[in-house]
Amino acid sequence: MSDAPLQRWKDQPSPSEPVEAEARRLAREMPPAEALTPGATARIAEKLGSLPPPSGTRLPRGLPLLTVGALVVASALYFGLNGAVESPPSAQEEHPVEPAPEPVPAPPEPEEVPAPGAPSAAPPVTPEEAPAPPPPPAHREPRPENALLEEAKLLGRAVEQLRREQDPKAALVTLQRYFKRFPRGELIGEAEVTRVEALLREGRKSEALRHLERLHGTGFAGLPRPAELALQRAELLAEARRDPEAARAFSEVLDRAPSPALEERALFGRAVCRARAGDEAGMRADLDAYLRRFPEGRFAAEARERLESAAP
Numbered sequence: 001m002s003d004a005p006l007q008r009w010k011d012q013p014s015p016s017e018p019v020e021a022e023a024r025r026l027a028r029e030m031p032p033a034e035a036l037t038p039g040a041t042a043r044i045a046e047k048l049g050s051l052p053p054p055s056g057t058r059l060p061r062g063l064p065l066l067t068v069g070a071l072v073v074a075s076a077l078y079f080g081l082n083g084a085v086e087s088p089p090s091a092q093e094e095h096p097v098e099p100a101p102e103p104v105p106a107p108p109e110p111e112e113v114p115a116p117g118a119p120s121a122a123p124p125v126t127p128e129e130a131p132a133p134p135p136p137p138a139h140r141e142p143r144p145e146n147a148l149l150e151e152a153k154l155l156g157r158a159v160e161q162l163r164r165e166q167d168p169k170a171a172l173v174t175l176q177r178y179f180k181r182f183p184r185g186e187l188i189g190e191a192e193v194t195r196v197e198a199l200l201r202e203g204r205k206s207e208a209l210r211h212l213e214r215l216h217g218t219g220f221a222g223l224p225r226p227a228e229l230a231l232q233r234a235e236l237l238a239e240a241r242r243d244p245e246a247a248r249a250f251s252e253v254l255d256r257a258p259s260p261a262l263e264e265r266a267l268f269g270r271a272v273c274r275a276r277a278g279d280e281a282g283m284r285a286d287l288d289a290y291l292r293r294f295p296e297g298r299f300a301a302e303a304r305e306r307l308e309s310a311a312p
Contacts, residue, residue: 148186151178151181151182151185151186151187152187154174154177154178154181154182155175155178155187155190155191155194157174158171158174158175158178158191158194158198159171159194161174162194162197162198162201168197168198168199168201168202169202171194171198172195172198172199172202175191175194175195175198178191179191189222189223189224190224192211192215192223193223193224193225193229195211196208196211196212196229196232199211200232205236205239205240206240208232208236209233209236209237209240212229212232212233212236213233215229216230216233226256227253227256227258227259227262228262230249230252230253230256231250231253231258231262231265231266233249234246234249234250234252234253234266234269235265235269237249238250238269238272238273241276243273243274243276243277244273244277246269246270246273247270247273247274247277247279247282250266250267250269250270250273251270253266254266254267254270260294263293264290264293264294264297264298264299267286267289267290267293267294268286268287268290268297268299268302268303270282270286271283271286271287271290271303271306274286275306275310280310283306283310284307284310287303287306287307288307290303291303291304291307
């Protein structure tokens with residue numbers, strides 16, 4: 001070992017590194033540290049990883065100065081690396097020091113960060129890394145240019161056969177083709193109504209009633225003229241002498257607040273069904289309501305005759 005006296009770090013010659021030189025200059029110019037209170041000394045010791053000293057004891061005399069010196073060096077290194085060195089406010093007030101005109105290295109320029117959502121530049125692609133061309137699209141079956149137009153033409157032909165040509169049998173054949181070709185077509189509701197009309201004109205009332213019962217299960221949802229279909233079902237039930245069911249069906253029609261023409265048929269039809277079912281009070285109530293509502297209606301004369309014959 002050398003016998004030369006130990007020289008303090010701050011008194012050593014200034015090195016060539018500007019950061020370390022600035023740290024030594026600050027250490028030399030730092031005013032003497034004031035004595036720490038016992039509480040502050042205990043907190044510093046705890047931060048350094050040692051146990052708190054017992055009550056009434058004192059730390060070694062050189063520890064406060066050593067601690068302050070370490071803090072000064074760490075602060076100088078930190079602020080020197082960041083390009084700004086400031087003394088504590090209290091030290092500036094008591095001992096103002098002119099900053100040394102030594103150059104401080106400028107901080108590195110921040111890297112350009114792309115804005116959120118901005119497309120990042122794609123790395124260059126070498127010929128070996130170039131993606132392979134996509135496979136050709138799979139073969140698809142050709143579709144009609146306008147399926148709705150084809151559907152409308154087929155249904156329009158059935159309506160033409162039924163109403164203009166007065167040929168319900170041919171219309172039913174065309175409708176059979178329609179339902180096979182378009183089981184869930186856009187015009188399926190219109191096709192259902194046309195089929196019921198064709199069956200009635202063909203005299204196939206039981207088949208028409210069967211289709212109407214099926215449609216009634218859906219509440220005639222999505223069908224044109226739902227009140228008219230409900231009335232047609234009630235009249236077919238009455239014609240089949242299913243009077244209790246028919247009376248309820250007529251009541252459903254009246255609950256829909258139908259047009260006057262449909263209301264007249266439903267009110268008189270329910271009166272007839274109630275009369276045949278033995279509900280004389282219900283029949284009289286319906287006939288009275290009918291004559292008040294339609295005194296000159298198509299069933300007015302028959303309604304008066306039924307009321308007179310039912311009088312006691």
